[in-house]
Amino acid sequence: MSAPVEVSVTVNGIPWARTVEPRLLLSDFLRHELSLTGTHVGCEHGVCGACTVLVDGEAVRSCLLFAVQADGHVVTTVEGLAPAPGTLHPLQEAFREAHGLQCGFCTPGILMTLIPFLAEHPRPTDADIRAALSGHLCRCTGYRHIVDAVRLAAERQAAT
Amino acid sequence: MTRAFGAPIRRNEDARLLTGGARFVDDVHLPGMLHAAFLRSEYAHGRIVRIDPAAARERPDVVAVFTAADLGDYWRPGPLLVPPPPIEGLTFHEATQVPLAKEKVRHVGEPLAMVVATSRYAAEDALSTIELEVDPLEPVVDLEAALRPEAPLIHEAIGTNAAAHVRQRKGDWEAAKATAHRVIRRRFRYDRGASASIEGRAVVASWDSGSRDLTIWDTTQAPIPIRNGLAGMLGLLESQVRVIAPFIGGGFGPKIMMFYPEEVVVPWAAMRLGRPIKWTEDRQESFYATTQERGQIHDAELAVDADGRILGVRDVFLHDSGAYDTYGLTVPINSQCTLLGCYRVPAYDSEFTAVFTNKTLVTPVRGAGRQHGVFVMERLLDLAARELGMDRVEIRRRNLLEPDEFPHNHEIIFQDSAPLTYDSGNYLPALEEAVRRIGYDHFLAEEQPRLAAEGRRAGLGIVTYVEGTGIGPYEGARVTVEPSGQVRLATGVGTQGQGHFTSFAQIVADVLGVAVDAVHVTTGDTQAFHWGTGTFASRGAVVAGSACHAAATAVRDKALTHAAAALGVPHDGLELADGAVRVAAEPGRAIGLGELARRANPLRGAVRPGTEPGLEATAYFGPDRGSTASGVHAMIVEVDPETAMVAIRKYVVVHDCGRVINPLIVEGQIQGGVAHGIGNAFYEQLVFDDGGQLQNASFMDYLLPTADDVPAVEIAHIETPSPLNPLGVKGVGEAGCIPTGAAFAQAVEDALRDDGVEILEIPLSPSRLFDLLHAARGSG
Numbered sequence: 001m002s003a004p005v006e007v008s009v010t011v012n013g014i015p016w017a018r019t020v021e022p023r024l025l026l027s028d029f030l031r032h033e034l035s036l037t038g039t040h041v042g043c044e045h046g047v048c049g050a051c052t053v054l055v056d057g058e059a060v061r062s063c064l065l066f067a068v069q070a071d072g073h074v075v076t077t078v079e080g081l082a083p084a085p086g087t088l089h090p091l092q093e094a095f096r097e098a099h100g101l102q103c104g105f106c107t108p109g110i111l112m113t114l115i116p117f118l119a120e121h122p123r124p125t126d127a128d129i130r131a132a133l134s135g136h137l138c139r140c141t142g143y144r145h146i147v148d149a150v151r152l153a154a155e156r157q158a159a160t
Numbered sequence: 161m162t163r164a165f166g167a168p169i170r171r172n173e174d175a176r177l178l179t180g181g182a183r184f185v186d187d188v189h190l191p192g193m194l195h196a197a198f199l200r201s202e203y204a205h206g207r208i209v210r211i212d213p214a215a216a217r218e219r220p221d222v223v224a225v226f227t228a229a230d231l232g233d234y235w236r237p238g239p240l241l242v243p244p245p246p247i248e249g250l251t252f253h254e255a256t257q258v259p260l261a262k263e264k265v266r267h268v269g270e271p272l273a274m275v276v277a278t279s280r281y282a283a284e285d286a287l288s289t290i291e292l293e294v295d296p297l298e299p300v301v302d303l304e305a306a307l308r309p310e311a312p313l314i315h316e317a318i319g320t321n322a323a324a325h326v327r328q329r330k331g332d333w334e335a336a337k338a339t340a341h342r343v344i345r346r347r348f349r350y351d352r353g354a355s356a357s358i359e360g361r362a363v364v365a366s367w368d369s370g371s372r373d374l375t376i377w378d379t380t381q382a383p384i385p386i387r388n389g390l391a392g393m394l395g396l397l398e399s400q401v402r403v404i405a406p407f408i409g410g411g412f413g414p415k416i417m418m419f420y421p422e423e424v425v426v427p428w429a430a431m432r433l434g435r436p437i438k439w440t441e442d443r444q445e446s447f448y449a450t451t452q453e454r455g456q457i458h459d460a461e462l463a464v465d466a467d468g469r470i471l472g473v474r475d476v477f478l479h480d481s482g483a484y485d486t487y488g489l490t491v492p493i494n495s496q497c498t499l500l501g502c503y504r505v506p507a508y509d510s511e512f513t514a515v516f517t518n519k520t521l522v523t524p525v526r527g528a529g530r531q532h533g534v535f536v537m538e539r540l541l542d543l544a545a546r547e548l549g550m551d552r553v554e555i556r557r558r559n560l561l562e563p564d565e566f567p568h569n570h571e572i573i574f575q576d577s578a579p580l581t582y583d584s585g586n587y588l589p590a591l592e593e594a595v596r597r598i599g600y601d602h603f604l605a606e607e608q609p610r611l612a613a614e615g616r617r618a619g620l621g622i623v624t625y626v627e628g629t630g631i632g633p634y635e636g637a638r639v640t641v642e643p644s645g646q647v648r649l650a651t652g653v654g655t656q657g658q659g660h661f662t663s664f665a666q667i668v669a670d671v672l673g674v675a676v677d678a679v680h681v682t683t684g685d686t687q688a689f690h691w692g693t694g695t696f697a698s699r700g701a702v703v704a705g706s707a708c709h710a711a712a713t714a715v716r717d718k719a720l721t722h723a724a725a726a727l728g729v730p731h732d733g734l735e736l737a738d739g740a741v742r743v744a745a746e747p748g749r750a751i752g753l754g755e756l757a758r759r760a761n762p763l764r765g766a767v768r769p770g771t772e773p774g775l776e777a778t779a780y781f782g783p784d785r786g787s788t789a790s791g792v793h794a795m796i797v798e799v800d801p802e803t804a805m806v807a808i809r810k811y812v813v814v815h816d817c818g819r820v821i822n823p824l825i826v827e828g829q830i831q832g833g834v835a836h837g838i839g840n841a842f843y844e845q846l847v848f849d850d851g852g853q854l855q856n857a858s859f860m861d862y863l864l865p866t867a868d869d870v871p872a873v874e875i876a877h878i879e880t881p882s883p884l885n886p887l888g889v890k891g892v893g894e895a896g897c898i899p900t901g902a903a904f905a906q907a908v909e910d911a912l913r914d915d916g917v918e919i920l921e922i923p924l925s926p927s928r929l930f931d932l933l934h935a936a937r938g939s940g
Contacts, residue, residue: 023281037187038180040409042358043443047859050358078180092178096170099824102832103657104177105184105359105409133867137859139358139410140657142835142896143867145828 009070011036012080022068027051029067030077038078038108042137049136052109053077059113078108081115091115091153100149102140110136114150124154164666164676165887168824172677173407173661182407185362185377186440193364194223196426196439197283199273199290200448201265204299204518204852205314208263212291213273219289221282224433226425227273228262234428235259239389241418242488244324245577250489252324255315257484257521259424265294266314266483267520268853269448271421276429276437299518299852303457303478306515314483314516323485324514328496330571331507333463336472340463344543348460349921350532350901352480352846353453353839355525356864357656359409360441361450363422365430375402376427379409381416381654382694387686389418390427398690405684411656412836413524414451416696417486447857451523452846454491455480456512456532462540463507468548468555472507475499475536479514479529482521489514491522491529493575494628498898499533500570500580502587502624502790503559508572518852524696526836530627530898535922538623538902542909543918552906553595556624560587567883575697576631578785583890586816586880587624590792593876594622594814598794617801618809619911621903622794629789629817629891630702630882634782635692637707639668639715641775643761645739645754647672647679649711652692653704654684658893659825663701664708666821667887671712672719672753673736691780698789698891701821706781706885714777722756722775787882789890791815793834793899797907804930806842806908808871816878818890826892827875833896835870840897841904843869845923912936 008017011034018033025044030036030053039062042050046064053062054076081089088096091111101107110133117132118124124132129150133143176182213225228235238256261270273290277283300306300314306321314321337343364377374396380386380403387403394401408415417423422439430437441450458477465471479492492512500508541559545552561568563586570580594600599607603620611618637651649668655661665679672679682688692704720731723741727734727749735744742750757775767773796810813830820826843863847855856862873896881888905919908929917936924932 021281028280031187032189035189036180037183037189040184040359041186042360042409043859045443045858045860048358048443078178082179088175088178092175095178096174099171099828101174101177101657102659102828103357103359103408103410104174104182105357105407105657107177108180111178130867135866137356137358137864137866139356139412139836139864140832141828142831142833142870142873144831144870144872147867147872 005068007067007071009073009075011075012077020067022066024067025063026065026067026070027062030062036077036079040105040108042106047137048106049113050106050109052112054112054115057116059116078111081111090156094153094156095149098145098149098152100141100146106136106138110146118154118157122154122158126151164669165821167822169662169666169676169822171659171662172665172681177407184359184407184409185364185379188364188377188438190366190436193436193438194276194278194433195280195283196437197275197280197287198271198422199287199292201261201268201270201272203265203294203296204268205297206265206294207297208261208265209293209295210291211272215289215291216275216286219286221279222275222277222286224276224429225273225290226429228260231259234393235262238419238486240488241486242490244489245493245573245575247326247328247573250326252489253318255318255484255516256486257421259421267518269445269520274425274429276433301517301519301848301850301852303455303480303515303517306517307513314518321516322513323481323516324489326489327511328572329509331472333472333474333507333509336463336507340471341466342544342547343461343463344540344547345461346543346920348458348536348539350456350535351923352455353844353923354447354846354862355412355414355450357410357412360443360446361415361420361422362440363426364436364438365427366436367431367434369434373400373402374427374431375404377404377406378423379415380405381411381656381696382418383654383684383686384652384690384692385418385694386423394428394431402687405654408654408656411695412526413528413696415656416694417451417523443859444857447854447862448520451521453525454522454529456495458536460536460540462544464544468544468550468558470503470505470559473499473505475510477512479512480517480519480522481514482517482519484521485514486521487523490575491524494529495532497533497572497574497580497628498530498626499537501534501537501626502561504561519848526833527894527897530894531901534623534625534899535902538899539905539920542906553591553600553622556591557588560591561585574628574786576786581785582626582788583882583884584880585788585790586878587790590790590814590816590878591624593878594792594794594812597812597814597874597876598622598796598810603796617799617911618796619799619907619909620794620796621907621910622792623899623902623906624792625790625899627698627789627891627895627898628786629698630783631697631699631786632782633693634780635704635707636689636778636780637704637711638689638776638778639711641715641753641757643754643758645752647674649679649708650682650688651704651708652689653695653700656695658700658829659822660700663821663825664705667705667708668712671709671716674739674753678739698893701889702787702885702891703781703783705821705889706887707779709886710779710781711777714779715775718760718775718777719753719756722760723751726751726759781885783884785884787818787884787890789817789892789895791895793903795903795907797911799908799911804926804933808838811871811873813873813896814876814878815895816880817892817895818882819879819888820877821889823877829892830875830896831873833894834873834900835865837897837900838870839865841901841922842924845925
């Protein structure tokens with residue numbers, strides 16, 4: 001086993017430093033070292049998208065990165081979306097209103113993909129939304145209410 | 161106050177799920193916790209010659225390694241979860257799974273040893289250092305080959321690979337066949353799929369040697385039976401064991417096994433080592449070791465008269481049980497019963513043989529075998545309509561049960577051991593509504609020919625189905641009004657995304673006159689409620705929902721009694737609204753439920769004999785039998801004649817689940833079920849080779865439908881209340897996926913009608929459809 005390595009990373013605005021095995025996945029680092037368990041792990045081979053987080057603002061699959069690769073970077077997880085405890089981010093609010101989740105396991109990863117998507121596509125078509133979602137697997141919803149939620153969030157974003 | 165029942169209420173649980181605050185099993189982290197990994201068989205069938213974990217035990221991060229030999233008296237085959245129903249002449253051979261394989265392995269992925277180490281990484285590292293010698297035996301994979309006399313035996317003590325044989329009959333099939341105008345006969349295949357919940361299974365167990373309590377977090381759909389079973393096996397009182405099924409990332413059936421080997425071994429090791437242990441399944445393990453959907457082969461015949469009326473059906477089928485038959489005969493009996501569908505079938509002769517194979521266990525997965533029956537019957541009707549030159553909707557119209565035929569006893573036994581009796585239904589309006597919404601006449605008369613003229617192949621499928629739901633035995637609920645006026649509701653069923661935190665709250669909120677978000681629901685924690693069976697067979701809303709209603713009604717009666725005394729007004733002059741009991745004629749005179757709860761729990765003074773403290777009640781509900789939901793699915797597809805890729809252009813579901821508690825949740829269940837059904841029909845297939853090796857055990861190779869593949873389903877509700885429960889509800893959890901394959905097959909066949917392709921199997925895939933298309937062209 002390789003020697004442990006230092007990882008310094010800012011997660012949801014808070015700087016962390018940890019010494020970890022070089023093979024530790026970013027997903028496991030977030031979940032088990034930092035106790036940020038909102039990031040979920042569904043397949044550990046980069047297909048389901050449940051573990052998606054933002055690294056320097058870009059959506060990435062945290063099961064396909066080692067924690068050490070996030071050294072010196074800025075990570076945002078689902079716990080970092082709502083502006084304050086007890087509140088919801090407008091995207092989260094739209095998911096609640098449109099019933100965009102059932103078991104909620106895949107949801108955090110989907111939200112993290114949609115944050116940069118909606119920034120880059122302020123007026124998405126349904127086809128755009130479906131293309132953005134197509135990198136995520138959801139077994140419960142059949143996607144329709146997720147599409148509704150994204151459309152709702154985009155409309156509100158455009159109106160403000 | 162507006163009623164919550166029937167309204168599209170936003171879900172109480174969503175804020176926690178959306179912010180990452182909801183706790184799933186793998187989120188549990190305990191001080192000193194160890195991590196488990198399982199060594200699994202790489203052979204489908206083999207004799208264990210030697211297993212030596214000595215080197216693994218030497219590793220610095222490894223705390224313990226256990227094999228079957230280490231389990232001692234604790235090693236025993238699991239219980240038979242569902243004993244077969246009382247059907248005359250039934251034969252059934254029981255062979256249940258074992259905690260860790262001893263002597264033989266019977267499917268790839270069967271656990272052989274458990275490593276416990278300081279991290280999951282270290283535990284997995286150690287697996288490869290366990291020395292294992294297995295003598296491979298010839299695997300039994302194909303259903304028909306399994307029954308040949310020369311086939312190797314999976315369970316030698318049983319002496320056959322036939323796990324069960326069941327024949328159920330009504331009327332006189334031979335007479336029906338003899339008098340028939342036409343008899344349609346075909347062989348139909350329906351192959352295996354995965355449940356593929358995005359959260360895998362997980363177990364965390366913690367033994368507190370001080371309080372002598374064992375706490376288990378488990379991704380189970382049935383926490384109470386798991387608690388009771390484990391207590392018995394571990395020699396503990398049931399009250400010493402607490403099983404928590406917290407938020408669960410999708411269930412779909414396989415999370416209700418009893419027991420998975422990991423559920424048996426992890427708690428035992430946690431007690432033995434005196435440290436908490438976590439095991440979390442990875443996706444590859446999930447493909448091998450989580451129970452699967454069912455393969456079946458049907459040889460079926462349909463006898464019709466010249467007007468297309470059904471005279472009788474004969475069906476002989478094989479059902480793949482996998483390596484063990486722990487779940488009894490639920491799945492094939494569902495297939496057998498659901499085949500009868502919405503129709504009047506005077507004669508039925510159905511027999512099946514359940515077959516042991518060297519493959520992962522088969523237990524119910526969403527639909528639980530119902531889709532097989534629907535597929536066979538609907539395909540037979542399509543074929544009969546074509547032979548008779550009759551419209552396919554018309555042949556269905558002529559055979560639907562009429563409203564005055566309910567309750568309708570089909571004279572065979574259902575999976576719940578009760579006679580298959582439909583409680584209520586109104587089938588023709590649902591069919592006509594689907595015909596209208598899909599634009600059936602317009603499509604056939606104008607759209608399809610217009611597209612054909614452009615060289616495009618479009619087709620329509622329209623099929624009906626029933627879903628036996630809401631079976632017993634019972635569930636319970638406890639409702640408590642706290643002095644704050646907030647309401648606690650506890651029930652024993654686990655929840656996997658169905659919205660129980662909201663739909664159960666709606667039921668209670670209406671009875672007590674409080675807001676839905678004032679009702680705080682606990683499900684799936686045996687410490688909060690320890691009577692009940694679990695979430696399966698689309699029964700949560702029906703059975704647990706009715707128990708919630710009964711408990712809330714009892715609390716309401718208590719509140720009225722206390723309020724009548726406090727306000728000096730008789731019961732019938734009072735009403736519950738806005739969190740208070742008030743005088744109906746004088747709404748300003750009221751007393752809050754919280755205040756009544758306080759008064760019902762005095763610290764001093766005397767209470768009348770027989771008085772129960774608090775505004776609290778526990779109640780149970782057990783239906784006589786299941787309630788039968790029904791509906792119609794219709795879809796329009798377009799098939800690319802070059803690539804055989806299919807695009808779904810329109811999808812309509814007209815659905816009757818009795819009274820709807822929350823249309824938002826019901827529509828989500830149906831849309832999600834349709835997605836599962838579309839996966840089943842065209843994308844998903846577990847492909848085993850002749851050696852019993854699964855060839856596509858990853859999400860890269862096993863395709864789940866994505867947002868690009870699943871259309872927005874147009875959903876219409878018809879409400880025919882069930883007379884079997886006070887709410888009039890029927891289940892809805894499986895409705896979306898049951899008829900999808902049948903509708904898809906009809907639609908694709910319709911699109912390819914010029915090529916004469918017959919679709920007699922599900923799942924299809926673009927490449928399989930391509931082959932069928934070219935075979936038909938070649939022969940035509």
